[in-house]
Amino acid sequence: MNGLVHALRAALGDAAVLTAPEERIAFERDWRNLHQHPAVCVVLPKTTAELARAVSLCAGAGVAVVAQGGNTGLVAGGVPVAGVPQVVLSLTRMNRIFAPDRVGNTVKVQAGATVQAVQAAAAAAGLMFGVSFGAQGSAQIGGAISTNAGGIQVLAHASMRANVLGLEVVLADGRVWDGLRAVAKDNTGFDLKQIFIGGEGTLGIITGAVLRLLPAARAHAMALVGVADVAGAVRVFQDIRAHAGDSLTMCEFITRAALELGAAQVTAGRLPFAAANYVLTELSSHTPDAPLAALLETALAPALESGIASDAVIAQSERERLALLRLREAVPEGELAEGGAVKHDIAVPIAATARAVADIEHVIATKYKDCRLNIFGHLGDGNLHVNVRPRAGAGLDDLADRKAAITADVEAIAMAYGGSFSAEHGIGQLRLDGMQTHKSSVELELMQKLKHALDPRGIFNPGKVLPQ
Numbered sequence: 001m002n003g004l005v006h007a008l009r010a011a012l013g014d015a016a017v018l019t020a021p022e023e024r025i026a027f028e029r030d031w032r033n034l035h036q037h038p039a040v041c042v043v044l045p046k047t048t049a050e051l052a053r054a055v056s057l058c059a060g061a062g063v064a065v066v067a068q069g070g071n072t073g074l075v076a077g078g079v080p081v082a083g084v085p086q087v088v089l090s091l092t093r094m095n096r097i098f099a100p101d102r103v104g105n106t107v108k109v110q111a112g113a114t115v116q117a118v119q120a121a122a123a124a125a126g127l128m129f130g131v132s133f134g135a136q137g138s139a140q141i142g143g144a145i146s147t148n149a150g151g152i153q154v155l156a157h158a159s160m161r162a163n164v165l166g167l168e169v170v171l172a173d174g175r176v177w178d179g180l181r182a183v184a185k186d187n188t189g190f191d192l193k194q195i196f197i198g199g200e201g202t203l204g205i206i207t208g209a210v211l212r213l214l215p216a217a218r219a220h221a222m223a224l225v226g227v228a229d230v231a232g233a234v235r236v237f238q239d240i241r242a243h244a245g246d247s248l249t250m251c252e253f254i255t256r257a258a259l260e261l262g263a264a265q266v267t268a269g270r271l272p273f274a275a276a277n278y279v280l281t282e283l284s285s286h287t288p289d290a291p292l293a294a295l296l297e298t299a300l301a302p303a304l305e306s307g308i309a310s311d312a313v314i315a316q317s318e319r320e321r322l323a324l325l326r327l328r329e330a331v332p333e334g335e336l337a338e339g340g341a342v343k344h345d346i347a348v349p350i351a352a353t354a355r356a357v358a359d360i361e362h363v364i365a366t367k368y369k370d371c372r373l374n375i376f377g378h379l380g381d382g383n384l385h386v387n388v389r390p391r392a393g394a395g396l397d398d399l400a401d402r403k404a405a406i407t408a409d410v411e412a413i414a415m416a417y418g419g420s421f422s423a424e425h426g427i428g429q430l431r432l433d434g435m436q437t438h439k440s441s442v443e444l445e446l447m448q449k450l451k452h453a454l455d456p457r458g459i460f461n462p463g464k465v466l467p468q
């Protein structure tokens with residue numbers, strides 16, 4: 001390995017190659033502190049040419065490459081696996097954002113730019129970037145594209161896939177595919193960028209992207225609504241969608257237990273009112289004085305009058321709006337701070353959400369009696385994080401011998417309703433059993449063929465996405 005490290009240093013400079021364990025550790029350990037294996041070194045290229053050179057050198061030495069963005073992924077996809085010599089290739093220094101094109105509503109970025117920095121650049125140009133999620137301050141565009149990240153505004157602006165117009169990708173043989181086109185229409189053969197979107201670093205390394213921007217939203221109205229159960233939450237969602245149509249940009253479901261975890265992370269954080277479950281919803285408009293609060297009140301009236309909704313508050317200022325949003329976004333941090341959970345990221349058709357959650361509650365209450373459920377997520381997409389916490393006072397170790405069975409049970413329920421066992425987080429290392437169990441042999445074979453065609457020697461992100 002010394003030869004490879006020496007060659008990487010000669011090509012990229014000493015400062016771009018980290019070998020000391022204390023320098024590597026933050027890149028070797030995943031966000032949840034559950035997965036950590038040593039890398040040969042961490043490489044931090046500044047340009048596509050440097051990155052391509054690093055890939056060529058690793059390929060020549062037969063050493064695998066793990067692309068890493070902000071390392072916020074929740075399926076341990078961006079960190080090394082055990083037993084395979086690997087170099088972590090961090091995109092952190094490739095964070096340039098070019099001036100947005102205000103005619104075409106696009107922006108070209110290097111893949112290491114954070115999602116939040118792209119949002120800020122878009123806002124400075126009077127535009128917005130439509131993908132938004134709790135980890136956006138650290139998560140990078142390359143990571144978000146590679147996981148096809150979703151988040152809180154998917155029901156309005158879709159996932160990353162729909163917000164990418166062009167890509168630049170370094171291939172397994174070190175060549176660069178320049179597909180940085182800024183056009184919405186391009187029916188010239190296979191749409192190659194789609195192969196890399198959601199590829200989780202197993203097919204190529206994304207070094208740049210052209211992203212679609214939108215006119216900036218100039219008015220918002222956010223409400224927190226109390227409901228007794230998931231069926232009530234779905235009813236509230238339906239009512240708001242029926243009244244507000246395209247103005248509906250967010251509709252989240254959060255149990256009280258989950259929101260309390262979020263509140264514990266926020267200074268002076270508290271729940272505005274007590275309820276068994278909550279819906280956090282937002283309307284947005286490009287018209288500055290659009291009467292969104294009144295629209296929200298009208299939309300919520302039937303649920304409040306019929307008792308489906310027990311209470312509701314509408315944020316009266318931007319400060320209140322951001323405080324409500326922060327409560328929701330802090331839920332994963334709160335869960336981690338309280339010892340973590342066996343996490344799941346399921347999707348079901350929205351009409352089946354209440355039945356699927358009831359089935360899951362039943363399974364947990366009967367088979368894993370001491371466990372606590374923590375459910376929250378993107379109701380408007382039918383995508384819920386169904387996380388199973390150990391009994392109060394116990395650590396995650398308490399679930400070590402049961403976690404595979406818990407996950408199999410939760411995922412089986414999602415699949416029985418025609419859903420997905422990984423809606424937005426991807427597969428990484430943690431969902432491989434789900435791939436084996438739930439993907440058909442045809443799907444797995446097609447994926448293996450694609451992998452073999454693009455990465456015949458298997459140097460990109462071994463042990464991720466595809467079961468052996």
Ligand SMILES: Cc1cc2nc3c(=O)[nH]c(=O)nc-3n(C[C@H](O)[C@H](O)[C@H](O)COP(=O)(O)OP(=O)(O)OC[C@H]3O[C@@H](n4cnc5c(N)ncnc54)[C@H](O)[C@@H]3O)c2cc1C
Pocket residue numbers: 031066067068069070071072073074077078079091111132133134135136138139140141142143144145146147148149150151152200201202204205206207332333424425428461464
């Ligand atoms: C608090 C919190 C909230 C979250 N909320 C959401 C949410 O609402 N919606 C959602 O979808 N996700 C969410 N996530 C998950 C995570 O933030 C996303 O998956 C995000 O897109 C990962 O980006 P990253 O830059 O951190 O990627 P990393 O974690 O570094 O990597 C993720 C995967 O992408 C690959 N990769 C990274 N960069 C590249 C590249 N340039 N080229 C090729 N492959 C690459 C890695 O190898 C790995 O397989 C959340 C995570 C946290 C911690």
